[in-house]
Amino acid sequence: MPPSSGASQTYAGRFAPSPSGPLHAGSLVAAMASYLDARAHGGRWLLRIEDLDTPRTVAGADRVIMRQLVSLGMRWDADPVWQSQRHALYEAAFGRLLARQQVYGCACTRREIGPGERPYPGTCRNGLPPGRRARAWRLRVPPGTERFEDRWQGPQEQDVARDVGDFVLKRADELWAYQFAVVVDDGDQGISDIVRGADLLDSTARQRVLARQLGLACPRVLHVPLVLDQRGRKLSKQNHAPALDCARPLEQLAAAWARLGFDALPAASVPAFWAHAQQRWAARFPMGK
Numbered sequence: 001m002p003p004s005s006g007a008s009q010t011y012a013g014r015f016a017p018s019p020s021g022p023l024h025a026g027s028l029v030a031a032m033a034s035y036l037d038a039r040a041h042g043g044r045w046l047l048r049i050e051d052l053d054t055p056r057t058v059a060g061a062d063r064v065i066m067r068q069l070v071s072l073g074m075r076w077d078a079d080p081v082w083q084s085q086r087h088a089l090y091e092a093a094f095g096r097l098l099a100r101q102q103v104y105g106c107a108c109t110r111r112e113i114g115p116g117e118r119p120y121p122g123t124c125r126n127g128l129p130p131g132r133r134a135r136a137w138r139l140r141v142p143p144g145t146e147r148f149e150d151r152w153q154g155p156q157e158q159d160v161a162r163d164v165g166d167f168v169l170k171r172a173d174e175l176w177a178y179q180f181a182v183v184v185d186d187g188d189q190g191i192s193d194i195v196r197g198a199d200l201l202d203s204t205a206r207q208r209v210l211a212r213q214l215g216l217a218c219p220r221v222l223h224v225p226l227v228l229d230q231r232g233r234k235l236s237k238q239n240h241a242p243a244l245d246c247a248r249p250l251e252q253l254a255a256a257w258a259r260l261g262f263d264a265l266p267a268a269s270v271p272a273f274w275a276h277a278q279q280r281w282a283a284r285f286p287m288g289k
Helices: 024-041 063-072 087-099 178-188 198-213 249-259 271-283
Strands: 012-015 044-049 101-105 138-139 146-151 155-158 168-170 191-197 219-225
Touching: 012 024, 012 191, 012 219, 024 044, 024 191, 024 219, 024 249, 024 271, 044 063, 087 101, 087 168, 087 178, 138 198, 146 198, 146 219, 155 198, 168 178, 178 198, 178 249, 191 198
Parallel strands: 012 044, 191 219
Antiparallel strands: 101 138, 138 168, 146 155
Protein backbone atom coordinates (compact mmCIF):
# COMPACT_ATOMS: atom_id res chain seq x y z
CA MET A 1 0.00 0.00 0.00
CA PRO A 2 1.32 3.48 -0.79
CA PRO A 3 2.80 5.70 1.92
CA SER A 4 0.51 8.25 3.49
CA SER A 5 0.93 11.75 2.13
CA GLY A 6 3.17 13.99 4.22
CA ALA A 7 4.58 11.07 6.19
CA SER A 8 7.45 12.02 8.45
CA GLN A 9 10.84 10.60 7.63
CA THR A 10 11.79 10.61 11.32
CA TYR A 11 8.90 8.61 12.77
CA ALA A 12 8.44 4.95 11.86
CA GLY A 13 6.16 2.70 13.89
CA ARG A 14 5.03 -0.87 13.42
CA PHE A 15 2.44 -3.43 14.37
CA ALA A 16 3.92 -6.91 14.67
CA PRO A 17 1.32 -9.62 15.32
CA SER A 18 2.06 -13.31 15.64
CA PRO A 19 -0.10 -15.31 13.18
CA SER A 20 -1.38 -17.74 15.79
CA GLY A 21 -4.98 -16.71 15.15
CA PRO A 22 -7.13 -13.71 14.23
CA LEU A 23 -7.03 -10.38 16.02
CA HIS A 24 -9.01 -10.15 19.26
CA ALA A 25 -9.97 -7.25 21.53
CA GLY A 26 -6.55 -7.15 23.21
CA SER A 27 -4.52 -7.14 20.01
CA LEU A 28 -6.78 -4.46 18.54
CA VAL A 29 -5.92 -2.13 21.42
CA ALA A 30 -2.21 -2.52 20.64
CA ALA A 31 -2.79 -2.12 16.91
CA MET A 32 -4.93 0.99 17.42
CA ALA A 33 -2.39 2.64 19.72
CA SER A 34 0.52 2.01 17.36
CA TYR A 35 -1.49 3.19 14.36
CA LEU A 36 -2.69 6.36 16.06
CA ASP A 37 0.76 7.25 17.34
CA ALA A 38 2.21 6.98 13.84
CA ARG A 39 -0.61 8.92 12.21
CA ALA A 40 -0.72 11.61 14.93
CA HIS A 41 2.98 12.30 14.38
CA GLY A 42 2.91 12.25 10.59
CA GLY A 43 4.86 9.01 10.53
CA ARG A 44 4.90 5.69 8.72
CA TRP A 45 3.11 2.61 10.05
CA LEU A 46 4.55 -0.75 9.05
CA LEU A 47 3.20 -4.27 9.34
CA ARG A 48 5.48 -7.14 10.34
CA ILE A 49 4.25 -10.73 10.67
CA GLU A 50 6.23 -12.38 13.48
CA ASP A 51 5.98 -15.99 12.36
CA LEU A 52 9.31 -17.39 13.57
CA ASP A 53 7.72 -19.50 16.30
CA THR A 54 6.54 -22.12 13.81
CA PRO A 55 4.82 -24.42 16.36
CA ARG A 56 2.41 -21.56 17.18
CA THR A 57 1.83 -20.37 13.61
CA VAL A 58 -1.63 -21.06 12.15
CA ALA A 59 -1.79 -21.36 8.38
CA GLY A 60 -3.64 -18.42 6.83
CA ALA A 61 -3.85 -16.42 10.06
CA ASP A 62 -1.58 -13.72 8.62
CA ARG A 63 -4.02 -13.02 5.80
CA VAL A 64 -6.94 -13.02 8.20
CA ILE A 65 -5.17 -10.40 10.35
CA MET A 66 -4.45 -8.25 7.32
CA ARG A 67 -8.09 -8.37 6.21
CA GLN A 68 -9.22 -7.45 9.72
CA LEU A 69 -6.92 -4.43 9.83
CA VAL A 70 -8.15 -3.18 6.45
CA SER A 71 -11.80 -3.64 7.44
CA LEU A 72 -11.11 -1.51 10.53
CA GLY A 73 -9.61 1.28 8.43
CA MET A 74 -5.93 0.64 9.22
CA ARG A 75 -3.58 0.67 6.24
CA TRP A 76 0.16 0.15 6.32
CA ASP A 77 2.68 2.26 4.41
CA ALA A 78 4.94 -0.37 2.83
CA ASP A 79 4.78 -4.01 1.85
CA PRO A 80 4.43 -6.24 4.94
CA VAL A 81 7.42 -8.36 5.95
CA TRP A 82 7.40 -11.90 7.32
CA GLN A 83 10.11 -12.87 9.78
CA SER A 84 10.23 -16.35 8.27
CA GLN A 85 11.64 -14.75 5.11
CA ARG A 86 14.41 -12.85 6.90
CA HIS A 87 16.75 -15.59 8.13
CA ALA A 88 19.70 -14.21 6.16
CA LEU A 89 19.33 -10.90 8.01
CA TYR A 90 19.37 -12.67 11.38
CA GLU A 91 22.33 -14.83 10.40
CA ALA A 92 24.33 -11.74 9.43
CA ALA A 93 23.56 -9.95 12.70
CA PHE A 94 24.36 -13.07 14.72
CA GLY A 95 27.62 -13.46 12.83
CA ARG A 96 28.69 -9.95 13.83
CA LEU A 97 28.07 -10.70 17.49
CA LEU A 98 29.86 -14.04 17.22
CA ALA A 99 32.90 -12.44 15.59
CA ARG A 100 33.15 -10.02 18.52
CA GLN A 101 32.66 -12.85 21.05
CA GLN A 102 29.49 -11.23 22.35
CA VAL A 103 27.59 -14.53 22.19
CA TYR A 104 28.42 -18.01 23.43
CA GLY A 105 27.04 -21.51 23.24
CA CYS A 106 25.07 -22.84 26.20
CA ALA A 107 24.50 -26.51 27.05
CA CYS A 108 22.04 -25.94 29.90
CA THR A 109 18.54 -27.40 29.88
CA ARG A 110 15.55 -25.64 31.42
CA ARG A 111 15.59 -28.15 34.27
CA GLU A 112 19.21 -27.29 35.04
CA ILE A 113 18.54 -23.55 35.04
CA GLY A 114 15.50 -23.84 37.26
CA PRO A 115 11.79 -23.08 37.03
CA GLY A 116 10.09 -19.82 36.21
CA GLU A 117 11.89 -16.57 35.44
CA ARG A 118 15.11 -17.24 37.34
CA PRO A 119 18.10 -15.29 35.98
CA TYR A 120 20.53 -17.41 34.00
CA PRO A 121 23.44 -18.15 36.39
CA GLY A 122 26.15 -17.98 33.71
CA THR A 123 27.03 -21.68 33.85
CA CYS A 124 28.45 -21.80 30.31
CA ARG A 125 29.74 -18.22 30.09
CA ASN A 126 33.37 -19.27 30.31
CA GLY A 127 33.10 -22.48 28.33
CA LEU A 128 30.94 -25.55 27.97
CA PRO A 129 31.10 -28.23 30.67
CA PRO A 130 33.23 -31.25 29.63
CA GLY A 131 31.41 -33.58 27.27
CA ARG A 132 28.52 -31.16 26.63
CA ARG A 133 27.62 -29.43 23.38
CA ALA A 134 25.90 -26.12 22.77
CA ARG A 135 22.11 -26.28 22.65
CA ALA A 136 21.37 -22.55 22.51
CA TRP A 137 23.30 -19.31 22.09
CA ARG A 138 23.27 -16.49 24.63
CA LEU A 139 24.27 -12.82 24.64
CA ARG A 140 27.02 -11.75 27.04
CA VAL A 141 25.07 -9.09 28.91
CA PRO A 142 27.29 -6.27 30.18
CA PRO A 143 26.91 -5.05 33.78
CA GLY A 144 24.95 -1.93 34.62
CA THR A 145 21.40 -0.62 34.94
CA GLU A 146 19.37 0.13 31.83
CA ARG A 147 17.19 3.25 32.23
CA PHE A 148 14.58 4.59 29.83
CA GLU A 149 11.37 6.60 29.73
CA ASP A 150 8.16 4.90 28.70
CA ARG A 151 5.71 7.40 27.21
CA TRP A 152 2.76 5.79 29.02
CA GLN A 153 4.29 3.98 32.00
CA GLY A 154 6.90 6.59 32.99
CA PRO A 155 10.56 6.10 34.07
CA GLN A 156 11.82 2.49 33.95
CA GLU A 157 15.03 0.77 34.92
CA GLN A 158 16.39 -2.76 35.10
CA ASP A 159 19.73 -4.35 35.83
CA VAL A 160 19.54 -6.90 33.02
CA ALA A 161 22.71 -8.76 33.99
CA ARG A 162 21.40 -9.28 37.53
CA ASP A 163 17.67 -9.71 36.90
CA VAL A 164 17.75 -11.66 33.62
CA GLY A 165 21.31 -12.76 33.00
CA ASP A 166 22.71 -13.72 29.62
CA PHE A 167 19.59 -14.29 27.53
CA VAL A 168 19.02 -16.59 24.58
CA LEU A 169 19.34 -15.31 21.01
CA LYS A 170 19.09 -18.68 19.26
CA ARG A 171 17.00 -21.38 20.86
CA ALA A 172 17.76 -25.04 21.40
CA ASP A 173 15.26 -25.89 18.63
CA GLU A 174 17.40 -23.69 16.32
CA LEU A 175 14.70 -21.02 16.03
CA TRP A 176 15.71 -17.39 16.49
CA ALA A 177 14.52 -16.02 19.82
CA TYR A 178 11.92 -13.27 19.88
CA GLN A 179 14.25 -10.87 21.70
CA PHE A 180 16.86 -11.19 18.97
CA ALA A 181 14.66 -11.09 15.87
CA VAL A 182 12.61 -8.10 16.99
CA VAL A 183 15.71 -5.98 17.65
CA VAL A 184 17.27 -6.88 14.30
CA ASP A 185 13.99 -6.17 12.50
CA ASP A 186 13.43 -2.83 14.23
CA GLY A 187 16.95 -1.75 13.33
CA ASP A 188 16.66 -2.90 9.73
CA GLN A 189 13.29 -1.19 9.27
CA GLY A 190 14.38 2.05 10.92
CA ILE A 191 11.73 1.85 13.63
CA SER A 192 11.84 4.99 15.75
CA ASP A 193 8.85 4.27 18.01
CA ILE A 194 7.52 1.04 19.49
CA VAL A 195 3.94 1.06 20.74
CA ARG A 196 2.74 -2.26 22.14
CA GLY A 197 1.13 -4.02 25.12
CA ALA A 198 2.45 -3.67 28.65
CA ASP A 199 3.23 -7.39 28.81
CA LEU A 200 6.33 -6.59 26.76
CA LEU A 201 7.54 -3.76 28.99
CA ASP A 202 9.81 -6.20 30.82
CA SER A 203 11.50 -7.10 27.51
CA THR A 204 12.46 -3.52 26.72
CA ALA A 205 15.62 -3.24 28.83
CA ARG A 206 17.18 -6.38 27.36
CA GLN A 207 16.20 -5.31 23.84
CA ARG A 208 17.94 -1.98 24.40
CA VAL A 209 21.06 -3.75 25.65
CA LEU A 210 21.09 -5.96 22.55
CA ALA A 211 20.45 -3.02 20.22
CA ARG A 212 23.57 -1.27 21.48
CA GLN A 213 25.60 -4.46 21.10
CA LEU A 214 24.51 -4.44 17.45
CA GLY A 215 25.26 -0.74 17.04
CA LEU A 216 21.59 0.19 16.64
CA ALA A 217 19.60 3.12 17.98
CA CYS A 218 17.07 2.43 20.74
CA PRO A 219 13.51 3.36 19.72
CA ARG A 220 11.20 5.37 21.94
CA VAL A 221 8.63 3.14 23.64
CA LEU A 222 5.02 3.35 24.78
CA HIS A 223 3.38 0.37 26.45
CA VAL A 224 -0.42 0.40 26.68
CA PRO A 225 -2.38 -1.36 29.44
CA LEU A 226 -3.45 -4.93 28.79
CA VAL A 227 -6.99 -6.08 28.19
CA LEU A 228 -7.84 -8.73 30.80
CA ASP A 229 -10.42 -11.49 30.78
CA GLN A 230 -12.89 -12.18 33.58
CA ARG A 231 -10.27 -14.17 35.47
CA GLY A 232 -7.78 -11.32 35.36
CA ARG A 233 -5.59 -12.94 32.71
CA LYS A 234 -4.23 -11.19 29.65
CA LEU A 235 -6.70 -11.55 26.81
CA SER A 236 -4.84 -13.71 24.31
CA LYS A 237 -5.21 -16.37 21.67
CA GLN A 238 -3.76 -18.91 24.11
CA ASN A 239 -6.61 -18.09 26.50
CA HIS A 240 -9.14 -18.57 23.68
CA ALA A 241 -10.03 -14.91 23.23
CA PRO A 242 -12.79 -14.60 20.61
CA ALA A 243 -11.94 -13.12 17.23
CA LEU A 244 -13.05 -9.59 16.45
CA ASP A 245 -16.41 -9.22 14.74
CA CYS A 246 -15.27 -6.96 11.92
CA ALA A 247 -18.76 -6.87 10.42
CA ARG A 248 -19.36 -4.03 12.92
CA PRO A 249 -16.04 -2.17 12.72
CA LEU A 250 -17.16 1.05 14.39
CA GLU A 251 -18.31 -0.85 17.48
CA GLN A 252 -14.97 -2.66 17.73
CA LEU A 253 -13.03 0.58 17.32
CA ALA A 254 -15.13 2.38 19.93
CA ALA A 255 -14.59 -0.46 22.43
CA ALA A 256 -10.82 -0.45 21.89
CA TRP A 257 -10.75 3.33 22.21
CA ALA A 258 -12.55 3.11 25.56
CA ARG A 259 -10.09 0.47 26.76
CA LEU A 260 -7.32 2.98 26.09
CA GLY A 261 -9.02 5.30 28.58
CA PHE A 262 -10.55 7.84 26.22
CA ASP A 263 -14.07 9.26 26.22
CA ALA A 264 -16.44 8.31 23.41
CA LEU A 265 -15.99 10.02 20.05
CA PRO A 266 -18.71 11.72 17.97
CA ALA A 267 -18.04 9.50 14.96
CA ALA A 268 -20.67 8.00 12.69
CA SER A 269 -18.22 6.26 10.35
CA VAL A 270 -14.84 4.56 10.43
CA PRO A 271 -13.02 7.44 8.66
CA ALA A 272 -14.62 9.93 11.06
CA PHE A 273 -13.55 7.80 14.02
CA TRP A 274 -9.91 7.83 12.93
CA ALA A 275 -9.95 11.57 12.23
CA HIS A 276 -11.27 12.38 15.71
CA ALA A 277 -9.11 9.77 17.44
CA GLN A 278 -5.94 11.04 15.79
CA GLN A 279 -6.58 14.56 17.12
CA ARG A 280 -7.25 13.30 20.66
CA TRP A 281 -4.17 11.06 20.60
CA ALA A 282 -1.91 13.87 19.39
CA ALA A 283 -3.12 16.09 22.24
CA ARG A 284 -2.47 13.40 24.88
CA PHE A 285 0.81 12.10 23.45
CA PRO A 286 2.62 14.97 21.71
CA MET A 287 5.93 14.21 20.03
CA GLY A 288 8.73 13.89 22.57
CA LYS A 289 6.36 12.93 25.39
